[in-house]
Amino acid sequence: MKVLVAYMSKTGNTKKVAEAIYQELDGEKAILPVEQVVDTSGYDLTFLGFPVQRFGPDPKTVGLLRKHCQPGRDVALFITHAAPEEEPELGEWLDKFRAAASAANIVGVFDCQGQLAQGVKRMMLLLPVRRLRSMAKRDNSQGQPDAARLARARGFAREMQAKMRGEARG
Ligand SMILES: Cc1cc2nc3c(=O)[nH]c(=O)nc-3n(C[C@H](O)[C@H](O)[C@H](O)COP(=O)(O)O)c2cc1C
Structure with missing residues (x-):
């Protein structure tokens, strides 16, 4: 199985998750910033x-998801966010990523x-967007993704590969 891990990361968090996933994969594999990915068809x-x-995804992310999520492709999404995993709106935010990848x-x-x-x-606290200011004020994300979250990411990598192998057999 040939697997690509592609990521966008401005401050390093998504890259850490990408590397944890990449390390856990077996078989032929590659890891690249998503902007450098030309074609995922191989x-x-x-x-x-x-x-x-x-x-949700910013407009650039929506464009990249659409580009790399063509019909017939198998993709696994991984997303990082500063809000805690219990954030009530998180489901809606993740659905926007799913929608952009849905082909x-x-x-x-x-x-x-x-x-x-x-x-x-600091930038969020200055923005005229009340929800972002209140998120920045409530921020409890320092130190994330921690070891437990990276272990969960490795589990996700294993689970996705197992699922693909199961589908190939079935
Ligand atoms: C412009 C901007 C907007 C953001 N908006 C949100 C948001 O709506 N909800 C949230 O939970 N985190 C938000 N974040 C925080 C990032 O999602 C979070 O820190 C993420 O882990 C950053 O990943 P990176 O280090 O790979 O860039 C925002 C960050 C930036 C720069």
């Missing part, structure tokens, strides 16, 4: 990772908290 499975920006077969979706960089937090 891979049996593509992991695509992005941060949440303003309650492909979405094998699974992983998400975890990733720390809000200090510069981003």
Whole structure:
């Protein structure tokens, strides 16, 4: 099985998750910033990772998801966000990533908290967007993704590969 892990990461959190997934995969594999990915058609499975920006994927992310999630492709999404995993709106945010990827077969979706960089937090506190200001004020994301979350990401990698092998057999 040939697997690609492609990610977008501005402050390093999604990259950490990408590397945890990549390390856990067996078989032929590659890892690349998503902007450097030209074509995913040579891979049996593509992991695509992005941060949440303003309650979902930003426009650039939507474009990249559409580009790499063509019909007939198998993709696994992984998303990081500064809000805790219990955030009530998180389901809606993740659904927006699913929607942008929906032309492909979405094998699974992983998400975890990733720390809000200090510069981003300062910027959020100044923005005229009440929800972002209140998120920055309530921020409890420092140190994320921690070891437990990265272990969960490795479990996700194993689960996705097992699922693909099962589908290939069945
Ligand atoms: C412009 C911007 C908007 C963001 N909006 C949200 C948001 O709506 N909800 C959230 O939970 N995190 C938000 N974040 C935080 C990031 O999703 C989080 O820190 C993520 O782990 C960053 O990943 P990265 O380090 O790979 O860039 C935002 C970050 C930026 C820069």
